[in-house]
Amino acid sequence: MIAKERVRAAIAHCQPDRVPVDFGSTFITGIHCTLVAALREQLQLEPRLVRICEPYQMLGWVEDDLLDALGADVVSIFPRNTIFGFPNERWKEWRCPWGQVVLVSEHFHTVEREDGIYVFPQGDTSAPPSGHMPEGGWFFDAVIRQEPLDEDRLDPADNLEEFALMDDAAVAYWRVEGERVRGSRRAVITHLNGTGLGDIALVPAPFLTHPKGIRDVAAWYMATATHPDYISEVFARQTDIALRNLATLHATVGELIDVVVVCGTDFGTQESSFCSPATFDKLWLPHYRRMNDWIHTHTTWKTFKHSCGAVEPFIPHFVEAGFDILNPVQCSARGMEPERLKERHGDRVTFWGGGVNTQQTLPFGSPAEVRAEVLRRCEIFAPGGGFVFNTIHNIQAGTPVANVVAMIEALREYNGLSR
Numbered sequence: 001m002i003a004k005e006r007v008r009a010a011i012a013h014c015q016p017d018r019v020p021v022d023f024g025s026t027f028i029t030g031i032h033c034t035l036v037a038a039l040r041e042q043l044q045l046e047p048r049l050v051r052i053c054e055p056y057q058m059l060g061w062v063e064d065d066l067l068d069a070l071g072a073d074v075v076s077i078f079p080r081n082t083i084f085g086f087p088n089e090r091w092k093e094w095r096c097p098w099g100q101v102v103l104v105s106e107h108f109h110t111v112e113r114e115d116g117i118y119v120f121p122q123g124d125t126s127a128p129p130s131g132h133m134p135e136g137g138w139f140f141d142a143v144i145r146q147e148p149l150d151e152d153r154l155d156p157a158d159n160l161e162e163f164a165l166m167d168d169a170a171v172a173y174w175r176v177e178g179e180r181v182r183g184s185r186r187a188v189i190t191h192l193n194g195t196g197l198g199d200i201a202l203v204p205a206p207f208l209t210h211p212k213g214i215r216d217v218a219a220w221y222m223a224t225a226t227h228p229d230y231i232s233e234v235f236a237r238q239t240d241i242a243l244r245n246l247a248t249l250h251a252t253v254g255e256l257i258d259v260v261v262v263c264g265t266d267f268g269t270q271e272s273s274f275c276s277p278a279t280f281d282k283l284w285l286p287h288y289r290r291m292n293d294w295i296h297t298h299t300t301w302k303t304f305k306h307s308c309g310a311v312e313p314f315i316p317h318f319v320e321a322g323f324d325i326l327n328p329v330q331c332s333a334r335g336m337e338p339e340r341l342k343e344r345h346g347d348r349v350t351f352w353g354g355g356v357n358t359q360q361t362l363p364f365g366s367p368a369e370v371r372a373e374v375l376r377r378c379e380i381f382a383p384g385g386g387f388v389f390n391t392i393h394n395i396q397a398g399t400p401v402a403n404v405v406a407m408i409e410a411l412r413e414y415n416g417l418s419r
Contacts, residue, residue: 003073007187018415024062025076036060085207127209138397142204146215158213178253196263268309292322329354367406374410
């Protein structure tokens with residue numbers, strides 16, 4: 001099989017020739033820029049400054065030569081704009097606080113203060129900063145900039161100002177990117193814009209200069225209980241816009257795309273969940289189903305749902321909402337044991353992730369422990385398809401490169417590939 005066929009077979013719950021692999025194709029299966037640089041050096045690739053594909057998490061672009069070296073089966077079309085609202089274009093050098101020189105967009109503007117580094121939305125230094133990297137940090141946190149709220153006069157339009165129909169510039173971008181991946185032997189994945197309902201990374205709107213509406217994370221979570229009709233109205237209008245954009249996107253790129261990341265809305269914590277499955281069914285499921293039904297009716301794309309945490313009870317509801325894929329498969333959370341997940345849900349959803357624990361084993365274990373965990377996860381998840389290997393969320397800064405190499409070598413061992 002070529003890589004694209006391998007990924008498609010796995011999602012179809014057919015046994016591929018080997019376990020398909022994803023490294024760095026999304027903002028939730030990515031690699032911190034420090035590790036991208038370390039891997040390039042370890043694998044003796046041409047020295048290059050790492051481009052930052054997503055400055056929020058300081059994720060590095062995994063270029064084609066590194067994809068080859070890692071044995072990756074997936075390639076990405078990243079969104080036109082970063083989470084801070086500016087496009088990645090006309091690269092410039094920037095020295096990170098830890099000393100690494102990377103390439104960032106010319107619109108990436110920062111200011112250093114006593115408590116760390118701040119970045120500006122849309123590169124507009126006249127606006128309040130929307131991201132903060134604290135002293136000693138490795139990535140940015142969103143700055144909450146919620147204006148005073150009158151909870152008796154909430155206007156859904158305020159939480160919809162970031163959602164708009166695709167313009168000519170967006171269509172042109174997708175045409176260029178579509179041509180870039182045309183004929184790729186790898187499966188093509190992309191993030192959809194505007195389909196993440198209540199994604200808590202997006203609620204603070206770090207891409208807007210002066211966001212309105214409910215933008216405080218705690219206030220948003222509370223609103224799902226205190227103002228469910230408001231949240232549902234926001235989701236309904238957002239979905240109306242998303243459906244029109246899906247039609248435009250499909251008319252632009254057709255079936256060049258294999259997988260679309262619909263949303264990154266988290267429902268789980270390490271031990272529990274942010275809401276009940278019944279609340280999910282009431283607030284989220286109808287709108288997700290509208291989007292997923294449109295995709296499955298009009299395209300061959302497969303739909304990808306990200307949710308961290310203890311979400312095993314939600315999986316049947318995700319499936320009912322029309323999702324084909326679950327990520328990151330956080331096996332360390334309560335009730336998320338790999339054997340349990342595969343037995344209960346392995347025939348209905350593809351697990352994209354779950355390959356190794358990025359909270360403990362990969363950053364703090366030994367290479368031997370990494371190897372053992374990777375092999376065991378493949379033994380559990382791979383039979384019968386329904387598994388694309390990735391770490392549990394992004395590979396974080398501080399992870400020993402020897403452990404990442406051990407992970408790669410264990411994958412090759414399981415797949416029967418020589419070094």
